[in-house]
Amino acid sequence: MKFAVLLAAALLLVGVRASYAVVRIADDRGGRIGTYLDKYHSLRTSGETVIIDGYCASACTIVLGMVPRDKICVTSRANFGFHAAYDLDANGREVTNPGATRTLYLMYPSLVRRWIAARGGLKPQLIFLRGDELTTMYRACYLDAQASPPR
Secondary structure (H helix, E strand, O other), X not given: OHHHHHHHHHHHHHHHHHHOOEEEEOOEOOOOHHHHHHHHHHHHHHOOEEEEOOEXXXXXXXXXXXXXXXXXXXXXXXXXXXXXXXXXXXXXXXXXXXXXXXXHHHHOOHHHHHHHHHOOOOOOOOEEEEHHHHHOOOEEOOOOOOOEOOO
């Protein structure tokens, strides 16, 4: 009888562990804002935990505004790169888009906006949030063998 109870408890714990889903983001250089809005909207509604475990730059940083803070954790390798939004002109050169930059800035939570503002705002040059500054804003996490491949 004791064995049956222990077996049932073990199976229950295995089932709970298997349903705990996480997504790991690493080496994501960003892309089009709309693509990331769609991706992170789905991620937010899924309730999955997001592990930032490396480089997350440009539109990838939208994750900070789209996914609830309590569903995000950062490893010691986490490194966010922020810059102004841009379009390409007729010659293929990057031209800052002030409206898109403002929209992007307003997507971030207030603690991230304050950090960006203290560094002069979003500009064409990257600014990086990592290390101790980052872990004062987001909880630290450790890689889990259950984490899905980077997105």
